[in-house]
Amino acid sequence: MEGYETGAGTARQAVKMDMPADQPQTPIDEVIRTAYDNIGLERLETVRALVPRVGMGGLSPVLLNKIRPLFKHTHLVKDEYLFQQDDEVDFVYFPENSVISEFQMLADGRTIEVAVTGNESAVGISAVWSTSSAVNCAQVCVGGDAYRIEKDVLERELTYSRPLQRWLHDQINAYIKQISQKVICNTHHAVEERFCTWLLMLQDRSRKNKFNLTQEYIAGVLGVYRPSVTCMAKSLREKNAIDYVRGQIFITDRSKLRKMCCSCYSELPPRRVF
Ligand SMILES: [Zn+2]
Structure with missing residues (x-):
């Protein structure tokens, strides 16, 4: 990521396969999302190939x-x-x-x-x-x-x-x-929560876990100054939720982002995940 420390590795260990029990009352968006969380990044490509493309x-x-x-x-x-x-x-x-x-x-x-x-x-x-x-x-x-x-x-x-x-x-x-x-x-939620939500939304929509994003671009998205992005990125990397190299950011543990994101992520479910 531009302006960030370099030398970081690529995506780390993803979450384990552990599908949730049937919950008939759970909205379909949440079922899809929960399954998506538990699939694990290493299995994502296979699942994409099996699920018909909609959108x-x-x-x-x-x-x-x-x-x-x-x-x-x-x-x-x-x-x-x-x-x-x-x-x-x-x-x-x-x-x-x-x-x-x-x-x-x-x-x-x-x-x-x-x-x-x-x-x-x-x-x-x-x-x-x-x-x-x-x-x-x-x-x-x-x-x-x-x-x-x-x-x-x-x-x-x-x-x-x-x-x-x-x-x-x-x-x-x-x-x-x-x-x-x-x-x-933008008014009520902490900037780190907003950053986590935004990364999850990008992943849902692009079906990727690696993004070409500069520090300056992320600052422009969140309406903050670049040093704030530097601090957030370091913090999230220390928690093993993301990783980055110059100009690139990786989601390494989606489940950790889910725990740290704001409630907006649940309020704005994508109707099409794959
Ligand atoms: Zn929010």
Whole structure:
């Protein structure tokens, strides 16, 4: 990680396989998440290969099949901006294994992340059926694959499809919920808790345990100064929850991050983990 001590090793021992007992009343998101925690990083690749890929913003298979030809595959490069604050939004993006951060810029030039989106949702949906320009800037946090559709084309399809309209409203409601939760998080939760939550959210959405993240970028996400990130990273490494080398950070023990994250992580479950 830029500005951090170098020489750290790679991911350390992951958690043991210990599947929980059946709990019929447990919400499905929590079942998936609990299982995900207990799988262990060394088994994650195998599980990914077995579980069918879902995503595309939570579109149902019927809706997806209908509008799939209108999507174009794209590869999003780390740190690429999809749009800036006050830009016209021309495309709506559906991340696959990429993750998009949305930022607000403060008057002193600092930034703070207000939303993070992976394959459970889409980026740019608030601009659909709107004449307003982009409220936030959107930047690629984790590079990878995504699909995009022209905003005008999506608006045309929405005109004729009530299910697609319901999907849009569900996504906008989820977007508002996430931004509302971010307000609570940024106001009431300790920065180390927020950092743990954010790393877990990145892992859920990207299905990776290694991220190209600089100290400066993390400071911009959390709205803090770089020395705060240095202290947090050292603390989490001493607890064997993460590890890092220059410009890279590894989640080495997800279960420890779960214990140290804030309650926002449970409030904002991804509807699609794999
Ligand atoms: Zn929080």
